[in-house]
Amino acid sequence: MARPLVRFNHYRIARPSSPHRLKNWRRRSSMRSSDNALPGAIATPVAVILAAGEGRRLRSGRSSLPKPLVRLRGLSIAERSVAQLLAAGVERFAVVLGCDATLVQHEFERVARRRRCHISFVEAANWRKGNGCSALAAAPLVGNSAFLLTMVDHLLTPEMIRKVLADPPAQDEVALAVDHDTENVFDFPDLTKVEVTEGRIAAIGKELTTWNAGDTGLFYCSTLLFDGLAKAHTHGKFSLTDGIKECAAQGGVRAIDVTGEAWLDVDTPEAFREGIRRIDAAMAKGGEDGFVSQYLNRPLSRRLSMALSRTRLTPNHITLLSFFMGLLGAVGLATTEPWSWIVGGIVIQIASIVDGCDGEIARIKLLQSPQGAWLDTVLDRYSDVTIGLAVTFAASQLHDAVWVWPAGFAATVSFLMASYVTKEFQIRFHRPYPNNLINKLKRRDLRIFVIAVGAVMGQPLVALLVIGSLTHLAVFQILVSGRHCTVVPSQVNRPRCTGPPIL
Structure with missing residues (x-):
C-alpha cells in the first residue's frame, strides 16, 4: 500500500x-x-x-x-x-x-x-x-x-x-x-x-x-x-x-x-x-430503496449503522461481513434438513439488512468511493448466485426430476440480469432507470426476503422460482421500455422516450 x-x-x-x-x-x-511541487501534479x-x-x-x-x-x-x-x-x-x-x-x-x-x-x-x-x-x-x-x-x-x-x-x-x-x-x-x-x-x-x-x-x-x-x-x-x-x-x-x-x-x-x-x-438523515439512499428495504431493512440497518459508526469498521469491512453471512446462509439452504433451511433463511435476511450498512457508514463517515460501490455490487452478485444454486442443489437431492436444475438455474440467472439490464440502460441512455414499480420488483432486497420466507416455510425452491419469474418479467418490461427510448443527438444526457409509458 x-x-x-x-x-x-x-x-x-x-x-x-x-x-x-x-x-x-x-x-x-x-x-x-514551487520547490515542493510534485511532477505532473494538478x-x-x-x-x-x-x-x-x-x-x-x-x-x-x-x-x-x-x-x-x-x-x-x-x-x-x-x-x-x-x-x-x-x-x-x-x-x-x-x-x-x-x-x-x-x-x-x-x-x-x-x-x-x-x-x-x-x-x-x-x-x-x-x-x-x-x-x-x-x-x-x-x-x-x-x-x-x-x-x-x-x-x-x-x-x-x-x-x-x-x-x-x-x-x-x-x-x-x-x-x-x-x-x-x-x-x-x-x-x-x-x-x-x-x-x-x-x-x-x-x-x-x-x-x-x-x-x-x-x-x-x-x-x-x-x-x-x-x-x-x-x-x-x-x-x-x-x-x-x-x-x-x-x-x-x-x-x-x-x-x-x-x-x-x-x-x-x-x-x-x-x-x-x-x-x-x-448526519443520520444523510444515511438515506435518496429514494432508491425497494419495498423491503424501505419498510423493514432500512429501519433496522440505520440503528445498526449508528452503533457501528462508533467502531473502526469501514464500509468495505461491512461489505465483506455481509458477503460471508450470505455464503453461510447458502450453506444452510444447500442441505435437505428443514431446520437448516430456517436457519439459512434467517441468516440471508440478516445479511441483506447488514448489506445496507456499508453504504450508510460510507455516508456517515464520508467514505464513499467508486471502488467500494463496485466491490459491493460484485460481491452481491456472487452471493445471489450462491444462494440460488444452493436452493437448487437441495431441491435436486429431494426431487428426482429433470426440470429442477434448469428451472433453478433460469431463476438464478434472473438475479444477474436484473443488475445487468439497469446498468446497461444507464450506459446506453445516459440516465438511471426510474425507480418505479417494475424496478422495485426486481431489487435484491425483495428477492432475498422472498427466498428467506420460503425457506422458513419449508418451500425454498418454490420461493426461488416465484421470485425468479417475477424478476424475468421485470427485466422484460425494462427491455420493452428501452425500445421506445432514444437519445437526442444534440442532448446526449437527456434521452427522449416515446411509446408506452414506463410504469
Whole structure:
C-alpha cells in the first residue's frame, strides 16, 4: 500500500500584523510551494482550516476535550472538516492551531494518515485575540495563491464546496458563500448577517439591522484577505469579520450564492445534536430503496449503522461481513434438513439488512468511493448466485426430476440480469432507470426476503422460482421500455422516450 502524502510544517507566528512581513511570508511561501511541487501534479487550492479556538460553548463541565477532537457520529470534528473538503476535490490543507495545539495537531496528523492527504500546520501565538489572528497566521502557508478558508466546526456539503470552487476570486478579491434563506439558519441569534448589493458584500456583521443573507463561514480568498486583516489589526480589531469589513470597504468582497445548500456551525450543544440529526438523515439512499428495504431493512440497518459508526469498521469491512453471512446462509439452504433451511433463511435476511450498512457508514463517515460501490455490487452478485444454486442443489437431492436444475438455474440467472439490464440502460441512455414499480420488483432486497420466507416455510425452491419469474418479467418490461427510448443527438444526457409509458 502506498504511503500517504503527508507533510507536517509547523510554524509559530508571534506578531502577524505587519504588511511588510506579509510580503516576505508570501515570497518565502511561493518558493517553498514551487520547490515542493510534485511532477505532473494538478494544482488545487489549499484549504485553510481554523482550529485555534477554545470552543467554550461546546465543551461541557464533564469534559475538557478540545472541540476538534469531539466525535460526531464516529468521526472527530477535525476529521469531518477534512473529509467534507476531500469529497469536494480539495487535496491540500493548512490547519491553524492555538488552544491545545499539541492535541489538536496529533488528531489532524492521524486524519492525514487515515485519509491520505497533505496537511501543514501553523500555530498562531495570539489566537486568543480573535479568529482574525488565526486566519492571518496562515499567510506563510498559502503564499500568493488563492485558498479556501473555513472553520473546523462547520459542517458543509461537498456540493456547496464544489459550487464555491467553481467560482474562484479575482486576484484582489475575496469571495464569501452566502445563504439568502433565513429558514436554513439553525442558530439565528448567532448568525453573521450580510448585506449583498449587486453581487458584492456591502456590509457584514452580527449587529446589522438591514441585511439579506447569512455568512456560511466558507470563503474563497486571494491575499487581499491578509491585507484586510492586517489593516483591521492596526485599528485594534482582531476578528475575521473585521478583516472582511476592511476588504468590503474597498469593494473587494464578492458573494457566492449557495442558497439551498445545507450548512451548520457546530459550536453549541444544541447545534451538535442538530449535526447528529442531519448526519443520520444523510444515511438515506435518496429514494432508491425497494419495498423491503424501505419498510423493514432500512429501519433496522440505520440503528445498526449508528452503533457501528462508533467502531473502526469501514464500509468495505461491512461489505465483506455481509458477503460471508450470505455464503453461510447458502450453506444452510444447500442441505435437505428443514431446520437448516430456517436457519439459512434467517441468516440471508440478516445479511441483506447488514448489506445496507456499508453504504450508510460510507455516508456517515464520508467514505464513499467508486471502488467500494463496485466491490459491493460484485460481491452481491456472487452471493445471489450462491444462494440460488444452493436452493437448487437441495431441491435436486429431494426431487428426482429433470426440470429442477434448469428451472433453478433460469431463476438464478434472473438475479444477474436484473443488475445487468439497469446498468446497461444507464450506459446506453445516459440516465438511471426510474425507480418505479417494475424496478422495485426486481431489487435484491425483495428477492432475498422472498427466498428467506420460503425457506422458513419449508418451500425454498418454490420461493426461488416465484421470485425468479417475477424478476424475468421485470427485466422484460425494462427491455420493452428501452425500445421506445432514444437519445437526442444534440442532448446526449437527456434521452427522449416515446411509446408506452414506463410504469
